[in-house]
Amino acid sequence: MTQDELKQAVARAAIGYVVDGEIIGVGTGSTANFFIDELAAIKHRIKGTVASSEATAARLQGHGIPVFDLNEVDSIAVYIDGADEIDASGAMIKGGGAALTREKIVASVSKSFVCIADGSKLVGTLGKFALPVEVIPMARNAVFRQLAALGGQPKVRVKPGTDEPFVTDNGGHLIDVAGLSITDPVGLENTINGITGVIAVGLFAARGANVCLLGTAEGVKTLSW
Numbered sequence: 001m002t003q004d005e006l007k008q009a010v011a012r013a014a015i016g017y018v019v020d021g022e023i024i025g026v027g028t029g030s031t032a033n034f035f036i037d038e039l040a041a042i043k044h045r046i047k048g049t050v051a052s053s054e055a056t057a058a059r060l061q062g063h064g065i066p067v068f069d070l071n072e073v074d075s076i077a078v079y080i081d082g083a084d085e086i087d088a089s090g091a092m093i094k095g096g097g098a099a100l101t102r103e104k105i106v107a108s109v110s111k112s113f114v115c116i117a118d119g120s121k122l123v124g125t126l127g128k129f130a131l132p133v134e135v136i137p138m139a140r141n142a143v144f145r146q147l148a149a150l151g152g153q154p155k156v157r158v159k160p161g162t163d164e165p166f167v168t169d170n171g172g173h174l175i176d177v178a179g180l181s182i183t184d185p186v187g188l189e190n191t192i193n194g195i196t197g198v199i200a201v202g203l204f205a206a207r208g209a210n211v212c213l214l215g216t217a218e219g220v221k222t223l224s225w
C-alpha cells in the first residue's frame with residue numbers, strides 16, 4: 001500500500017469516532033484532508049466543525065460542511081488530526097503543516113483527540129522530525145538563541161523559494177528545531193512554553209492523543225490511552 005492509501009484507510013476508520021449531532025474539531029494536513037473528504041459523506045449527521053487552519057476551513061466549506069468559529073462553541077466532542085511523529089505514550093510532534101497553534105487550541109477544548117497517521121509516524125523517541133515552534137515575529141531571534149541553548153539546531157522556516165520568514169495563519173513565524181532527542185516530552189513542552197515570545201510549541205505531550213489509528217500493511221491498528 002502507498003503512504004496515501006494508508007492515510008486514506010485511517011481517515012475512513014476515523015469516521016467511526018465522529019459523534020452524531022455534535023461539533024467535530026478538524027486538523028490540518030494531507031491525512032486530515034482525507035478525513036475531511038470522508039466526513040463530507042456523513043455531514044448531515046453532525047452539527048458542524050471547528051477548523052484548525054484557514055486551509056482546513058476552506059476544504060470543509062468546499063464540501064458544504066458548516067464551520068463554526070471556536071468562540072461560538074462551548075465544547076467539541078472529538079478532535080481528529082494527523083501527526084508528524086507519535087510515540088508509544090501518545091505524545092506527538094505536530095506543526096509540519098504550520099497549524100500547530102490552532103491545532104493545540106482546538107484540541108484543548110475537545111473531549112478526546114484521535115490521531116490518524118500512517119505507520120511511519122510511530123517512533124520510539126520523538127525528535128527525528130524537526131520540532132516546530134511558533135513565535136511572535138519580533139522575538140524570533142531571541143527565541144532562536146534560547147532554542148539553540150537547549151541543544152537542538154534551530155532553523156527559521158521560510159516561504160518556499162524565498163529567504164523571507166514563513167507567516168502562519170496567526171501572523172507568527174516558525175522555528176524548526178532539528179537534532180533533539182526528546183526523552184521527556186512533557187518537560188520539554190513546559191520548558192519551551194516558558195520562553196518569552198513563544199506562541200506555541202508543536203509538542204503535544206501534556207495533552208497527547210487519546211486514540212491513534214495507525215495505518216499499516218496489515219490494516220488499521222488502534223492504540224489508546
Ligand SMILES: O=C(CO)[C@H](O)[C@H](O)COP(=O)(O)O
Nearest residue numbers: 029030031082095096097099
Ligand atoms: O501538524 C500538522 C499540521 O500542522 C499535521 O498533522 C502534520 O504535519 C501531519 O501532516 P500529514 O497528515 O500531511 O502527514
